Amino acid sequence: MRYGGPQVxxxxxxxFQRLPKTDLHVHLDGSLRVETILELANEQGLELPATDVPGLRSALHAGENTGSLVKYLEAFDITLRVLQTEDALYRVAYELAEDAAAENVRYMEVRYSPMLHVREDLRLTEVVETVLRGLHDAETDHGIESKLILCGIRNISPESSLEMAELVVAYKGRGVVGFDLAGAEYDYPAKDHQEAFALVRRNNINVTIHAGEAYGPPSIAQALHDCGAHRIGHGCRLREDGDLLHYVVDHRIPLECCPSSNVQTGAIASLETHPLRLYKNLGARVTINTDNRLITDTTVSKELWLAHTQIGLSFSDIHQIIINGFKSAFLPFHEKQRYLASVSKQLDAFAADGTIDEAKLEAARQAHARKQALPATVTAE
Structure with missing residues (x-):
């Protein structure tokens, strides 16, 4: 039984599948369809550890508790094999947005590291532009807005992170909205990559950093104070330092929480003991995200549902967390205002007893569609 007793x-x-929502922390190379991996491998003549869906899911540890972040990251050795061509990158980007749109994710920030996709003959610019094209086409077809966050990798080199930061600067305003540092956290401090962070900050670009997952609060403090992070990826060990926790709350620094992933990597013992509820009650700006839809075997809807049924959050809590997602997006202020106005009206159609006012929901959707069709100078008021 979780703390606080059973949910009534x-x-x-x-x-939860019908709620409008965001996904601010989702990795492209961890969110493929298993069937797509098998098809791409067949097309490319690649050998995989399994040739059927159940076997490949097992090889990827999909949804399994792996016990460590390093073990969890081993699955990317498989997914990256098939993501070295333009066709593959386009398809996976499009399908990720399509899958998210199917559960009513309205805005998504997809992250990946282009340097991991140049094993064949692709240029870094081609890797970025191909994924942007896939996301753009999915937006046209399915109405989901998606942006990109490019990642440096802690355990590769500061020089390669700087190269990724240079790409972020080059594609600012063209679909790339932020820079991240991912990869193995323990023994690979973020401050080693300060040159990359300095470059993006000088260009007034958003920064989010994986921190406080495989390493404790000092990793979060370093991300904030040495590297200038505007958001923290995961942060599940923030509760170990009360002073830093209140600093994060007081400065409205968003936390990109990924509950199931945190259990899968061994950062948290179980969903019932996840600190998300504590953070929410203290007033932190928590958001709920997937991390890796395939490897964690999840969706945003499932994560929100688990936060409700296993962590004990009320619908009122979930409502606020969804709003936090739109508030925390790496979007211009007026664009966030437009989303917040629309989403708030749609959320009003959902009641804590599980009923949905279909007429009110449809009216809110139509109002949003009309606003989206107006010039930006009008909708930004």
Missing amino acids: NELPLSF
């Missing part, structure tokens, strides 16, 4: 009138997963 637990809401079904289908309810």
Whole structure:
């Protein structure tokens, strides 16, 4: 039994699937369809550890508790094999946005490291532009807005992170909205990559950093104070330092929480003991995200549902967390205002008892569609 006792009138997963929402922390190379991996491998003549869906899911440890971040990251050795061509990158980007749109994710920030996709003959610029094209086409077809966050990798080299930062600067305003540092956290401090962070900050670009997952609060403090992070990826060990926790709360620094992933990597023992509820009650700006839809075997709807049924968050809590997602997006202020106005009206159609006012929801959707069709100078008021 989770702390605080059982949830009364637990809401079904289908309810959460219909809520408008964001996904601010999702990795492209961890969010492929298993069937797509098999098809791409066949097309490219690549050998995989399994040739059927159940076997490949097992090889990827999909949804399994791996016990460590390093073990969890081993799955990317498989997914990256098939992501070295333009066709593959386009398809996976498009399908990720398509899958997210199917569960009513309205805005998504997809992150990946282009340097991991040049094993064949692709240029870094081609890797960026191909993924942007896939996301753009999915937006046209399915109505989901997606942006890119490019990643340096802690355990590769500061020089390679600087190269990724240079790409971020080059594509600012063209679909890339931020810079991240990912990879193995323990023994690879973020401050070693300060030159990359300095470059993006000089160009007034957003920074998010994986921190406080495989290493404790000093990793979070370093991300904030040495590297200038505007958001923290995961941060599940922030509760170990109360002073730093209150600093994060007081300065409204968003936390990109990924509950199931944190359990899978061994950062958290179980969903019931996840600190998300504590952070929310203290007033932190928490958001809920997938991390890796395939490897963690999840969706945003599932993560919200688990936060409700296993962590004990009420619908009122979930409502605020969804709003936090739009507030925390790496978007211009007026664009966030437009989203918040629209999403707030749509959320008003959902009730804590699980009922949905379909007429109110449809009216809110139509109002949003009309606003989207107006010139930006009008909608930004």
